[in-house]
Amino acid sequence: MSRPPSARSEVVFDDFKPAYTAGQALAEANRCLYCSDAPCIQACPTGIDIPEFIRKIATDNVKGSAxxxxxxxxxxxxxxxxxxxxxxxxxxxxxxxxGIPPIQIGKLQRYATDIAYDKGWSYFSAGEDTGKRVALIGAGPASLACAHALRRMGHACTIFEKRDVVGGLNTTGVAPYKMKADRSQDEVDWILSIGGIEVTTGVEVGRDVSFADLERDFDAIFIGFGLGPDGWLAAEGNKLAGIHGAVEFIERFKLGEVDLDGVERALVIGGGNTAVDAVRELKGLGVANVAMVYRGTEARMSGYAHEWAAAKLENIDAIWQTQPTGFARSGDGLEVTAVKLDADKTPIAGSEHGLPADLVLLAIGQGKLGDLVVDLDGITAEWGRLIVDGDGFTGRPGYYAGGDAANGGKEVVNAAAEGKAAARAIDAWFAADNSLRSPEGGA
Amino acid sequence: MAIKPDLTTDCAGIRSPNPFWLASAPPTNSGEQIMRAFDAGWGGAVWKTLGTPIQNVSSRFGATNYRGTAAIGFNNIELITDRPLDVNFREIAEVKKRYPDHAVIVSLMVETREEWKEIIKRSEDAGADGLELNFGCPHGMCERGMGSAVGQEPKVNERITGWAKEFATVPVLVKLTPNVGDIVPHGIAAQAGGADGVSLINTIKSIIGVDIDRFVPEPRVGGLSTNGGYCGAAVKPIALHMVGALARDFTFELPISGIGGVRDWRDAVEFMLLGAASVQVCTEVMLRGYRIVEDMIEGLTDYMATHGFATIDQLVGKAVPNFSEWGELDLNYETIAKIDAESCIGCQLCVTACHDGAHQCIHPTGDGRVPVIDESECVGCNLCQIVCPVPDCISMVQVDNGFAPATWNQHIGDGAPLRPKKGAH
Structure with missing residues (x-):
C-alpha cells in the first residue's frame, strides 16, 4: 500500500466548494432550524443526525459534531x-x-470532519477480540466501512486489494475539485488507525487467492470489489491511439501525470456522471475545447443536473442526440464519425457527419464484476450486479456484498451504508453461532 | 387629508424635536459625539454622568450572544465620566449654542448636599435643559454610596431629590434602578422629593458570563471581575413592565422617560404606549451607531399617521388601561392554533415544541410533513406559533365556546361559570 505520488496532474484543481472558515461555519450552522425528524436525515443513506451535528458546530462542540x-x-x-x-x-x-437557500450540509460536515482529522481526535476503539476473521475483497469505501464496523465489534479483518492503492474510487476516481487522492489516503489511514484491519495489496482474489482458501481461513466474506473496466464502444477504429476509457484516464491523472500537450479539442462520449466529471476535468487540465457527446437530450441525461449546470458555466459544450459510429486518424488527431438520433434514439438517415478530436474519452459505463463469483453456489448476479438482500446477504451463507458490486454504481455514501449494514448482518450471523469455517455455517 | 404627525416632545417640561434621546452612557461622553448625534437626527441627549471624574478599568463590556447574533444582551462595568468637569461644561455650552432646539439633559452623581448644589449650578450655567439624577448605576459607584445605593433606598432617594429640586431651576428627572422588588415605591419617592419626572430603567445587576477556561467571570480585569449592569435588547421586557407598572399606578403622576432595550421605532412605540413620554437609547447605538435614528423617526411618523395620532401625547399611555392583573383576564376567552398547510415547510419544530414543552397536541401526520393539531387538546398557549419559522403559517384563532366572559375575580366573587379546562388530564 503506497501513498499517491506528489507529482499528479490533479493538483492543479482548486476546490469547487471551498472549505468554510470558522466564521462561515458558525453563520451557516446558526441558520439551521434543527427540524424535528428532519428530512435531511431521511435523505442520507447513512442516516447521519444532521441537525445534531450542525447544532454542535454552533455550540462550539466540534469534537462532538464530528x-x-x-x-x-x-x-x-x-x-x-x-x-x-x-x-x-x-x-x-x-x-x-x-425560497431560502438550503443549509450547506456538506460544507458543514467537511468543516467538522476536517477539524477532527487536523486535531487527531480519535473516537473509536476495536471491540474485544471475538476470534472471528472476515475477509473483505476490494479496498474501497464499502469494505472500509464494513471492516471498521466489524473491528468495533471485535472481529479481525483482512482486506484483499488487487491494486497497489487503497480507497477505491475515492482515491482513483473522485473529481479532483471535490477531493484529491492524497486526502482519500488520509481517510484510509484514519479508518485503519482503529487497528486490526490488515490490508493486503497486489493480491487478486480468484487469481492469487481462491475462494476455497478464503473459506478455509475466514469466518465470513464481504465482497466490495466495485465495478470493472470502462465499457467500450463497438465502433470501427475504437482501438486507435487517443481513445481512452474515462475511468482509466481519470485514474491516470489522479495518481500521476498525463500529457495533454497538443490536445486542443476533446470529446467525452456519454451523458452520465462520469462523463460530466470527465469534461470538467479535461477543461480544468487545460484543454481549450471540450464537449460531451450524448445520445439523448439534456433533459434525459443521467448525470446530475447541478453538476452539468456547473460544467456549462465552465464553457463546456454538449452535442446532444448524437451517436459516434466510427473513429479514423485525421492528421495528428482523430475524426469521429457520428449520426444524429431522433427522440427515440433512432439514427436519422443522412445525418452522418464528422467531429474532429485530439482526444476521446469513453464514459458509457463500467463493466460489472459479478461474474467473478456467480460460480459459487447461492450467489446470483443480474447484468453482472450481485443480488443481495437489504443486509447485503448474497444468498450464499457467510457471503455478503455491498457498494458498487451490489448496487451497480452509486455514491460513496451508499457504499458506506451498505458496508456498515453488512457488518451488522455478519455480526448477527456470528452471534447465531455460524462460520464459514464451522460445519453448521459452511457452504 | 392625511395626518402629518408632529413628533415634538415635551417630557417633564424638557422639549425636544422628537422623543428619541440618547441615554447617559458612552455615546454621550463628549460634545463632539452629541453634535454628530443631533446631526443624525436625535432629539435629545442625556450627557454621560458628571461627578468627581473617576478612573476606569480595562475590559469594561461583555455581551450575551444568541445563535450567531452578537450582543442581544450587554453588560458594562464602566463608571461615570473620567473627563475633567471643566471640559464637560465647556462642551455642554458649545452644544447648546449650536443646537438650541435640541434637549441636553445632564446626568449627575455626587455625594454631599454642597456637591449637588455646585454641580447643578454649573450644569445650568452651561445651558442644561434638564437634569437627570443617576440613582441607578449598579456597579462601582454604588460601592461608594452613590448610584443604585441611593436608588434602592426610597428615603435617601427622596432626600437627595429634594436637594436637587431646591437648587435646580430646570426640570429634574430621577433615573431609577430596576434592582428592586417593586419599582412603584421608588417612583413615589422621587415624586415625593419633588422630581419633575422619572427615567427608567437603569441597568440590571448582572454577571454576563464566565471564562470557562480561566474560571473568571466576564468582563475579565486581569484575574478578577465584578458584577456589571445588564442592558440591551434582552432587558426590554423588564423595562416595559416597570414603565407600565408606574404608569398604571394611581398614586404616581410624573412623566416617564422610558429606557431599556430600545432598538427601533417599534420598541419605542411600545414604551410610549405603556406611558413613556420620551425614550432613551444606548446599547443599540453603541452597536450600530447614531444612524439608527433615521429609521426610528420614519417608523414612528408612519405609525402615527397610520393610527391617526397627530401628536406624541395622543399615543403616550394608550396601552396603559389594557395592562391589568391576572385576576381580571377573561378565563373563557379561548384560542386554538391553526396551521396553514400551504405555507408550512414541514420542519415540525411545532411538533417537538408542543410535545416537549406544551400540551402534546400537535402530531406528525405520517403522510406528508404538515403536522395535525388536535384541537380538542390545544390550550392556545402560542408556543407553536413562537417556534414556527414561517411568517403567518401558524395563527391563533379565537373559538366561540358559548361561555360568557368571566374573570377569576368574577368567578370567585359572583360564581361566574367557567368553561371546562382543556389539556388538564
Missing part, C-alpha cells in the same frame, strides 16, 4: 466532499420550501 457524523458514517470526511448533497440532504432541506 463524533455524530462518524458514528453514522466513518467515511464522513470524504462523503462531505463527494456526496451529491444537492439531490440528498441539501435537496431535502425545508428551507427549499421557503
Amino acid at each position: 463524533r455524530t457524523i462518524f458514528e453514522a458514517n466513518v467515511l464522513g470526511m470524504s462523503c462531505a466532499r463527494v456526496c451529491p448533497v444537492e439531490v440528498l440532504c441539501v435537496g431535502d432541506c425545508v428551507y427549499n420550501h421557503m
Whole structure:
C-alpha cells in the first residue's frame, strides 16, 4: 500500500466548494432550524443526525459534531466532499420550501470532519477480540466501512486489494475539485488507525487467492470489489491511439501525470456522471475545447443536473442526440464519425457527419464484476450486479456484498451504508453461532 | 387629508424635536459625539454622568450572544465620566449654542448636599435643559454610596431629590434602578422629593458570563471581575413592565422617560404606549451607531399617521388601561392554533415544541410533513406559533365556546361559570 505520488496532474484543481472558515461555519450552522425528524436525515443513506451535528458546530462542540457524523458514517470526511448533497440532504432541506437557500450540509460536515482529522481526535476503539476473521475483497469505501464496523465489534479483518492503492474510487476516481487522492489516503489511514484491519495489496482474489482458501481461513466474506473496466464502444477504429476509457484516464491523472500537450479539442462520449466529471476535468487540465457527446437530450441525461449546470458555466459544450459510429486518424488527431438520433434514439438517415478530436474519452459505463463469483453456489448476479438482500446477504451463507458490486454504481455514501449494514448482518450471523469455517455455517 | 404627525416632545417640561434621546452612557461622553448625534437626527441627549471624574478599568463590556447574533444582551462595568468637569461644561455650552432646539439633559452623581448644589449650578450655567439624577448605576459607584445605593433606598432617594429640586431651576428627572422588588415605591419617592419626572430603567445587576477556561467571570480585569449592569435588547421586557407598572399606578403622576432595550421605532412605540413620554437609547447605538435614528423617526411618523395620532401625547399611555392583573383576564376567552398547510415547510419544530414543552397536541401526520393539531387538546398557549419559522403559517384563532366572559375575580366573587379546562388530564 503506497501513498499517491506528489507529482499528479490533479493538483492543479482548486476546490469547487471551498472549505468554510470558522466564521462561515458558525453563520451557516446558526441558520439551521434543527427540524424535528428532519428530512435531511431521511435523505442520507447513512442516516447521519444532521441537525445534531450542525447544532454542535454552533455550540462550539466540534469534537462532538464530528463524533455524530462518524458514528453514522466513518467515511464522513470524504462523503462531505463527494456526496451529491444537492439531490440528498441539501435537496431535502425545508428551507427549499421557503425560497431560502438550503443549509450547506456538506460544507458543514467537511468543516467538522476536517477539524477532527487536523486535531487527531480519535473516537473509536476495536471491540474485544471475538476470534472471528472476515475477509473483505476490494479496498474501497464499502469494505472500509464494513471492516471498521466489524473491528468495533471485535472481529479481525483482512482486506484483499488487487491494486497497489487503497480507497477505491475515492482515491482513483473522485473529481479532483471535490477531493484529491492524497486526502482519500488520509481517510484510509484514519479508518485503519482503529487497528486490526490488515490490508493486503497486489493480491487478486480468484487469481492469487481462491475462494476455497478464503473459506478455509475466514469466518465470513464481504465482497466490495466495485465495478470493472470502462465499457467500450463497438465502433470501427475504437482501438486507435487517443481513445481512452474515462475511468482509466481519470485514474491516470489522479495518481500521476498525463500529457495533454497538443490536445486542443476533446470529446467525452456519454451523458452520465462520469462523463460530466470527465469534461470538467479535461477543461480544468487545460484543454481549450471540450464537449460531451450524448445520445439523448439534456433533459434525459443521467448525470446530475447541478453538476452539468456547473460544467456549462465552465464553457463546456454538449452535442446532444448524437451517436459516434466510427473513429479514423485525421492528421495528428482523430475524426469521429457520428449520426444524429431522433427522440427515440433512432439514427436519422443522412445525418452522418464528422467531429474532429485530439482526444476521446469513453464514459458509457463500467463493466460489472459479478461474474467473478456467480460460480459459487447461492450467489446470483443480474447484468453482472450481485443480488443481495437489504443486509447485503448474497444468498450464499457467510457471503455478503455491498457498494458498487451490489448496487451497480452509486455514491460513496451508499457504499458506506451498505458496508456498515453488512457488518451488522455478519455480526448477527456470528452471534447465531455460524462460520464459514464451522460445519453448521459452511457452504 | 392625511395626518402629518408632529413628533415634538415635551417630557417633564424638557422639549425636544422628537422623543428619541440618547441615554447617559458612552455615546454621550463628549460634545463632539452629541453634535454628530443631533446631526443624525436625535432629539435629545442625556450627557454621560458628571461627578468627581473617576478612573476606569480595562475590559469594561461583555455581551450575551444568541445563535450567531452578537450582543442581544450587554453588560458594562464602566463608571461615570473620567473627563475633567471643566471640559464637560465647556462642551455642554458649545452644544447648546449650536443646537438650541435640541434637549441636553445632564446626568449627575455626587455625594454631599454642597456637591449637588455646585454641580447643578454649573450644569445650568452651561445651558442644561434638564437634569437627570443617576440613582441607578449598579456597579462601582454604588460601592461608594452613590448610584443604585441611593436608588434602592426610597428615603435617601427622596432626600437627595429634594436637594436637587431646591437648587435646580430646570426640570429634574430621577433615573431609577430596576434592582428592586417593586419599582412603584421608588417612583413615589422621587415624586415625593419633588422630581419633575422619572427615567427608567437603569441597568440590571448582572454577571454576563464566565471564562470557562480561566474560571473568571466576564468582563475579565486581569484575574478578577465584578458584577456589571445588564442592558440591551434582552432587558426590554423588564423595562416595559416597570414603565407600565408606574404608569398604571394611581398614586404616581410624573412623566416617564422610558429606557431599556430600545432598538427601533417599534420598541419605542411600545414604551410610549405603556406611558413613556420620551425614550432613551444606548446599547443599540453603541452597536450600530447614531444612524439608527433615521429609521426610528420614519417608523414612528408612519405609525402615527397610520393610527391617526397627530401628536406624541395622543399615543403616550394608550396601552396603559389594557395592562391589568391576572385576576381580571377573561378565563373563557379561548384560542386554538391553526396551521396553514400551504405555507408550512414541514420542519415540525411545532411538533417537538408542543410535545416537549406544551400540551402534546400537535402530531406528525405520517403522510406528508404538515403536522395535525388536535384541537380538542390545544390550550392556545402560542408556543407553536413562537417556534414556527414561517411568517403567518401558524395563527391563533379565537373559538366561540358559548361561555360568557368571566374573570377569576368574577368567578370567585359572583360564581361566574367557567368553561371546562382543556389539556388538564
